[in-house]
Amino acid sequence: MAVAVTSPFAQELRGWRTRRRLSQLDLAIAAETSQRYLSFLEQGRSHPGRTMVVRLAEVLGLSLRERNALLLTAGYAPLFPESSLDAPELGAVRHALETILRGHLPYPAVVTRPFGVLVAANPAFELLTEGCAPELLTGTVNVLRLALHPDGLARRVVNLPEWGRHITDSLRNRSNHSPDPALDALIAELDGYLPPVEPGPGHLGFAVPLRLRSEGGELRLITTLTSFATATDITLSELHLEAFLPADQATSDLLRARFGA
Template identity: 70%
Template sequence: MTTERPSVGTELRRWRRLRRLSQLELALLAETTQRHLSFIESGRSQPGRGILIRLAESLRLSLRERNALLAAAGYAPVFSESGLDEAALRPVRTALEQILHGHLPYPALVIAPYGRVVAANDAVEVFLEGAAPELLTPPVNMIRLMLHPDGMAPRVRNLPEWGRHVTENLRALAHRSPDSRLDAFVDELTGYLPDTPVGADHLGFAVPMRLASADGELRLITTLTSFATATDVTLAELRLEAFLPADQATADLLRRRAERRAATRG
C-alpha cells in the first residue's frame, strides 16, 4: 500500500499556519502576491522553483524541509546531503576537530539530530563516570545519557531544572519543525525526570548544570553553535555544544583532570 504524498499547496498552507502567517504576510515576505500564493495553495497554479525557494526561506524552513517542499512540487533537491566522512565535508570535519581540541580542558562535542554524538574532545570523559555500558555503545546519544537514570542523571544535583531546560528546548524545536520521532524522544526523556517541581530559586531559563564527579562538583554552562550559512543538510543539522565553567573551582577541577589524563598518557 502506498501513501499519497501531500501536494505542494497543502504543505505550504500547513507551514504557513504553523508559522502563524496570513497569506498576505507570507506573500510580502516572499516578494510575490497574495493572489499567486492563494492559487499555489489551492492547486490552481504550479509554482516555479524560484518562488518555492523564496517561500521556504520566508517560512524559515530547515534545509531538509526545503528539499521536501521542492520534492512535493516535483523538483529535485537543491541542498546536498553528504556524509561527514565524505570528501565534500572532510575540511569541515577537520575544522570541527580543531575547535574541539582548542576548547580543552573544557568538554565540547558535536551532536547530530536526536542527540547522536559525532565527535567529542577528551574532556567529555567527565560525563561518562558511572554510566551503564549500553549508554556508551556507539553511537552515543548525549541527550539520553544526560537524563537517563543509568547515565548522568544521578549525578546532576539540579536535575529537575536542568532536565526541564533540555526537554523544553527540544519541544520548541519540535514546534518549529514537527517530527513524530522527536516527539517520541521528548516523551522518553520526560519519563526519566523526577516529579519533583523545580526549586523556588528557578529563574525560568537555563541554569548551570551542577554535576557531581569523582573530583568534586562541577558547575557548567553551555553554548550551542549551529552552522547558519551551511548549504549541506548534514552540516546544517549539526550542533556544537561547548561547556564552560561557571566558577573558578570548576575551571580548576577540569584543568587538573586534563593534567592527570596527560600524565597517564605520558
C-alpha cells in the first residue's frame, strides 16, 4: 500500500526525480545517502537538513532559481541572490557583455533573459529587425516572438517551417527539463505562427541554418548560445548570449560590407 506524500518538499523531490528519470537508488548514490533515507524523504517521513537539500538539487541539475524554490519547500531561506541587472555588483558583467557584443561585429549578437526577453544587442541586430512591425519592437521585446511572428522576421525567412520548428523544439526540450506554465504558453503561441513542415533528406534537425532574404541577397546564418555556467547569482545564471555566424563566404562578405570590420 502506497504511503501518501505529505509535505511540499516530498512532492517536489519526487517530481524532480521522476522528471530526471532517476530511480531512488540512482539519486541516493549520487547524493551520497541511502535509498532508505531518500524513500523516507519522498514519503514525508523524514525532514532533510539544508545541506542535503542543496546536494539533492545539485545532483538533479536544478537551476539556481529552482534550487531556491526547493529550499523554500523544505523550510529554508533561499541560498542564491537575484540582483537587478543594473546593480553595481553586476557592473563588471555588463561591461563584459558589452565588450563581447561589440567584438562580435560585423555579425549580429544579442543577450536575452529567459523565454527570449531582449536585454542587449549589437548594431548588427538591426539586420534581424528590418521590416518588423513596430509593436514587436517596443516595450519589452521578445526575440523569439520577433523571429517567428508573421509581422516580424518570419516574413523574410526562406526556410521558416524548418528553422521555426528548430526553435520551438529546443524550447520544448527546455520545458521537459524544467517545466514552467509560462514557457508552455509561449511555445503554444510560437507553434501557432508556423506552417507545417515535412523533413526531407536535407533537414539537419539539430543545426538548421537561418536562410534570410535581404537586399544584398540571401543570408545564411548559424547560431551559438553561451551562458554563465558558474554563476551564483540568479539573474546572471539566466542570461544567454546568442551569436550569429555566417554559414558561407557570401554571407560573411555581405555583413562585413554593411557593418564593417
